Amino acid sequence: MNAEVTPTSVPAPNPAAYEAARQLSDGQAKPLGALGDLESLAAWVASCQGVCPPRQVEDVRVVVFAGDHGIAADGVSAYPAEITPIMVYGIAAGHAGVSALAEANRVAVAVYDIGVAVDFPDLPAEISRFKVRQSSGAIHVTDALTHEEVRRALAAGDTIAAEQIAAGAQLLIAGDLGIGNTTIAAALIAATLGVPAEAVTGRGTGIDDATLIHKTALIDAALARAGERVSDPVERLAALGAADFAAAVGFMTGAARRGIPVLLDGVNAVAEALVAEDYAPGTKSWMRAGHRSTEPGQALALERLGLRPLVDLHLRLGEGTGAIMAVPIVRTAVAALNGIAQLADLS
16 A cells, blocks of 8 residues: 655745735736735735746646545435445546536546445446545444554545646645535534534535434534544544545645645535644645535634635535636636736836
């Protein structure tokens, strides 16, 4: 399997390129600050690339990390766990929600089975190349993963990031797939922020009031069981996470360490981002939030990360779809910085 990834601090994007981009924008033929957040977004892209003006972000890739979660058997979702493999087949065939939105926005899609409860012998071997286990443990009664499984998943995500970057990726998105995953996200966010389950637990796939109460109680039980172990990010993933979540953490930190920015999707990606920042401090500087989730935990997590979503379309599909909807905004910001003339040149 992959070599273990040792957590280290991640250097920030290039501040000189950021400042140069802001100065370039300020000198353009428009009122100062007239393009609002597009100006800071373009400067961030420039700082990540280390060059001003930045190159257009043509090669964007979504990697969907698929996994099942033992807690789903306790009735935390409006859908059964059998939906997870069905959706893996859908993404592999190019017919899922992420597939349609990615095609419309010139974004490539890959899916990896990291912890789905079944295997996929009839799909390309690449999809299951990094599989850690069949489903993760039910976190309200047992750990999700062993320490060795966490390490393997982190290393898998790092390797996937390295391979996507070597193939030309300029911007990466971690997508999620797996029934019960918003329960895992809520538990990780609560543990990271030190807040009760009630503050971060949402309706996920559209559960009713009684199921929401039940879901919240199970997360509180998981938090109580994990105790003080959650102060360490690896222990947090072992106690409350899942194989797919750990792989996404490795993916995010792996991208940041290699100087490639990450556009965050919904509550699952933001939960992973919180852990990624604890695991490799500085990772959050390489992130921007793609969209605002309907899940309450996402807002609290984004506040901790210091990020503001680029779009708010009330999406809750997952798979990386919300982040994909922000890709045109990133490209527009870069185009504006490259294409608007300097006011001094028109005088």
